[in-house]
Amino acid sequence: MAATKRSKPPPPLTPAGTDPKVLRRAHFLMRLSRAWDSRFEAMARVGRIGRWYSAVGNECTTVGTALALGANDAISTVHRDLGAVLTTYLDATRLAPALFPAGDATEWDALRPPPQSLLDTLASQVFGRRGGFTRGVDRSFHYGLVKPDWGIRHVGMISHLGSMIPVASGLALANLQDGNDRAVLGFIGEGATSQGDFHEALNLAGVMKLPLILVVENNRYAFSTPLAEQYACEKLSDRAPGYGIAGETVDGLDFDAVHAAMTRAVARARSGEGATLLECMLPRMRGHAEGDGSYELIPPAEREEYLKQDPLARFEAALLARGQADAARIKEVTEVTKAIIEDAVERALLTEEPELAEATRPVFAPGEVATAFARQSTEVTGG
Amino acid sequence: MAETTYIDAIRRALGEEMERDANVFLMGQDIAAFGGAFRASKGLFEKYGRLRVINTPLMESGAIGAALGAALVGKRPVLEMQFADFVSCGFNQIVNNVAKTYYRWEAPVPMVIRLPFGGGAGAGPFHSQSPEAWFAHTPGLCVVAPSTPRDALGMLKAAVRDPNPVIYLEHRFLYRREKEDLGEGDLLTPLGRAHVVREGKQVTVLSWSWTLHESLAAAEELAKEGVSVEVVDLRTLSPLDEETIFTSVRKTGKVLIVHEATITAGFGAELAARVADQCFEHLDGPVRRVAYADRPSPYNKKLEQSLLPGRERITAALRKLARY
Ligand SMILES: Cc1ncc(C[n+]2csc(CCOP(=O)(O)OP(=O)(O)O)c2C)c(N)n1
Numbered sequence: 001m002a003a004t005k006r007s008k009p010p011p012p013l014t015p016a017g018t019d020p021k022v023l024r025r026a027h028f029l030m031r032l033s034r035a036w037d038s039r040f041e042a043m044a045r046v047g048r049i050g051r052w053y054s055a056v057g058n059e060c061t062t063v064g065t066a067l068a069l070g071a072n073d074a075i076s077t078v079h080r081d082l083g084a085v086l087t088t089y090l091d092a093t094r095l096a097p098a099l100f101p102a103g104d105a106t107e108w109d110a111l112r113p114p115p116q117s118l119l120d121t122l123a124s125q126v127f128g129r130r131g132g133f134t135r136g137v138d139r140s141f142h143y144g145l146v147k148p149d150w151g152i153r154h155v156g157m158i159s160h161l162g163s164m165i166p167v168a169s170g171l172a173l174a175n176l177q178d179g180n181d182r183a184v185l186g187f188i189g190e191g192a193t194s195q196g197d198f199h200e201a202l203n204l205a206g207v208m209k210l211p212l213i214l215v216v217e218n219n220r221y222a223f224s225t226p227l228a229e230q231y232a233c234e235k236l237s238d239r240a241p242g243y244g245i246a247g248e249t250v251d252g253l254d255f256d257a258v259h260a261a262m263t264r265a266v267a268r269a270r271s272g273e274g275a276t277l278l279e280c281m282l283p284r285m286r287g288h289a290e291g292d293g294s295y296e297l298i299p300p301a302e303r304e305e306y307l308k309q310d311p312l313a314r315f316e317a318a319l320l321a322r323g324q325a326d327a328a329r330i331k332e333v334t335e336v337t338k339a340i341i342e343d344a345v346e347r348a349l350l351t352e353e354p355e356l357a358e359a360t361r362p363v364f365a366p367g368e369v370a371t372a373f374a375r376q377s378t379e380v381t382g383g
Numbered sequence: 384m385a386e387t388t389y390i391d392a393i394r395r396a397l398g399e400e401m402e403r404d405a406n407v408f409l410m411g412q413d414i415a416a417f418g419g420a421f422r423a424s425k426g427l428f429e430k431y432g433r434l435r436v437i438n439t440p441l442m443e444s445g446a447i448g449a450a451l452g453a454a455l456v457g458k459r460p461v462l463e464m465q466f467a468d469f470v471s472c473g474f475n476q477i478v479n480n481v482a483k484t485y486y487r488w489e490a491p492v493p494m495v496i497r498l499p500f501g502g503g504a505g506a507g508p509f510h511s512q513s514p515e516a517w518f519a520h521t522p523g524l525c526v527v528a529p530s531t532p533r534d535a536l537g538m539l540k541a542a543v544r545d546p547n548p549v550i551y552l553e554h555r556f557l558y559r560r561e562k563e564d565l566g567e568g569d570l571l572t573p574l575g576r577a578h579v580v581r582e583g584k585q586v587t588v589l590s591w592s593w594t595l596h597e598s599l600a601a602a603e604e605l606a607k608e609g610v611s612v613e614v615v616d617l618r619t620l621s622p623l624d625e626e627t628i629f630t631s632v633r634k635t636g637k638v639l640i641v642h643e644a645t646i647t648a649g650f651g652a653e654l655a656a657r658v659a660d661q662c663f664e665h666l667d668g669p670v671r672r673v674a675y676a677d678r679p680s681p682y683n684k685k686l687e688q689s690l691l692p693g694r695e696r697i698t699a700a701l702r703k704l705a706r707y
Pocket residue numbers: 080159160161162188189190191192193217219221222223288
């Protein structure tokens with residue numbers, strides 16, 4: 001069966017070695033991401049929102065990698081990277097103070113803005129409302145937030161998959177030019193690895209030794225197309241030596257493995273050793289978009305296997321097994337994150353639609369060109 | 384005083400802007416020690432090093448995307464396409480990523496993409512094109528095409544300083560043919576402003592870049608025949624300086640649009656539509672265009688010359704138009 005290439009049972013979880021502070025935050029953020037998806041999936045099912053690309057199954061990868069970054073490292077995200085966005089934006093200790101002992105707050109948290117307001121903006125953004133990052137002109141994760149004072153450098157996606165890989169390489173290039181030791185984390189689905197921009201950007205990253213980590217979220221399908229119809233190499237990380245960069249494939253169900261691989265990649269980036277292609281193997285737990293029929297195309301036995309491989313469930317089982325959390329803690333985190341998302345969504349739904357004038361807002365940043373554009377008499381409609 | 388060629392004016396602009404602002408950097412193929420296919424960056428690599436004069440592998444899309452990433456965190460990249468024709472390999476990055484960013488999330492994208500373009504050298508279908516209309520059609524891009532060394536200098540400097548993406552079309556035929564005494568100083572040409580190069584009373588010619596010079600030669604010819612032709616150098620195609628264009632057309636009542644790009648859906652079509660709309664009551668003749676035939680550019684020089692909109696064709700078109 002074509003689609004089951006590389007879907008062998010995952011190896012056992014790597015031994016615990018991760019800092020309890022990191023594990024607490026990771027658990028919270030993964031649960032927050034999951035709560036968000038559950039809420040939006042439910043709305044998509046009843047037609048309250050048009051489309052939802054679920055990130056269920058990606059949390060361990062998005063959170064596990066983004067948590068290895070520091071203030072003003074940059075991230076570039078695509079459509080299933082909510083976990084990385086939340087990880088980068090939010091001071092979790094201020095969002096849910098009851099869940100974190102004093103001392104869990106980091107130096108970066110001190111720079112970050114109040115988490116609730118960012119979460120509200122994000123929710124409004126997803127609904128296309130006035131209060132969103134784009135105030136209604138672009139969808140969900142199609143925006144960026146570059147606020148060095150907050151330690152946040154995030155560049156979101158355009159729809160054209162693959163197009164953000166060169167942009168991530170450019171963020172890394174700027175670090176090289178500035179002579180700092182910051183890293184850049186870019187995400188793509190495995191589908192985008194077939195794009196020309198993947199090749200151009202990784203080739204440049206190899207030649208210039210760019211401090212870039214490109215994470216491939218390999219969920220074994222691009223829309224409806226299985227791996228065997230996407231590429232003929234064994235692992236996507238096999239391509240890394242061809243670019244003269246480091247490559248690793250890890251089990252995206254295994255938080256410790258993801259976090260450890262990312263930590264190694266970040267160390268390489270910071271020390272000038274260059275880029276890493278980090279492939280994370282994920283279970284395809286949802287269809288391409290909710291209700292688009294693409295999940296039904298996956299053979300039922302394979303589907304069931306994926307659903308059993310839920311990385312969040314595995315992470316919690318590991319926390320319990322290692323005595324890093326008890327059942328009450330897991331229940332509490334689950335409930336608190338659910339309530340936080342519920343609140344944010346309710347508040348966003350009460351916000352206003354954008355003003356119509358947003359549709360014709362400037363395409364040029366203020367300056368000579370913007371002034372000349374405004375002078376054109378036949379601009380908007382031609383009369 | 385020494386005269387500066389068009390290509391030297393470009394090199395001077397790059398050097399002055401790199402000196403003025405440490406965030407300005409160059410990216411392109413063979414632009415470092417070699418100085419670029421046309422030597423536009425000669426000497427700058429030695430001065431500014433490999434992180435500010437970046438030789439890229441043979442790539443367009445990836446380089447434009449990388450420049451966008453750098454621009455989003457405060458850099459001011461100036462990219463050189465080795466030939467304008469190759470910009471098609473980076474088209475998606477320009478029209479979907481670079482051009483739309485400010486509208487989408489209000490992040491300025493200060494970036495210049497230099498396009499050495501145009502025919503007349505017998506370079507064939509893939510080294511001769513004039514791609515301005517592709518970009519003028521896309522909201523969010525400033526498109527400029529200077530025709531003199533003075534404007535090549537002043538507009539490139541202005542483009543580097545503007546917080547928006549600028550498509551900068553530099554005509555290869557003009558590189559070493561156009562020269563003028565530029566003098567010293569920080570010379571800027573405003574973006575979005577056309578220039579009435581020759582005043583006249585009976586016909587207006589709207590043109591830019593190489594065909595601007597051909598139009599001036601044709602205007603000179605018509606003057607001998609007693610026809611007074613006004614020639615407007617558009618300089619910036621988008622955003623368009625409608626005020627200067629409409630003022631001229633309302634004065635003369637006739638307009639000839641001349642460009643080197645192929646005629647169908649060329650930028651001249653946009654000009655014709657705007658003039659028809661805004662100057663209708665003042666027109667005393669048809670809005671005419673002289674442009675390239677709807678064909679790729681043939682390799683053989685005689686074949687190419689037969690299609691280029693040079694001074695003879697412009698002169699003939701002006702004579703006809705003057706008779707209305
Ligand atoms: C350049 C481009 N071509 C086609 C599409 C349509 N499209 C949207 S998502 C998708 C599949 C993406 O697959 P993958 O990269 O594996 O990400 P996943 O959705 O599986 O996480 C396709 C083909 C697109 N967005 N961009």
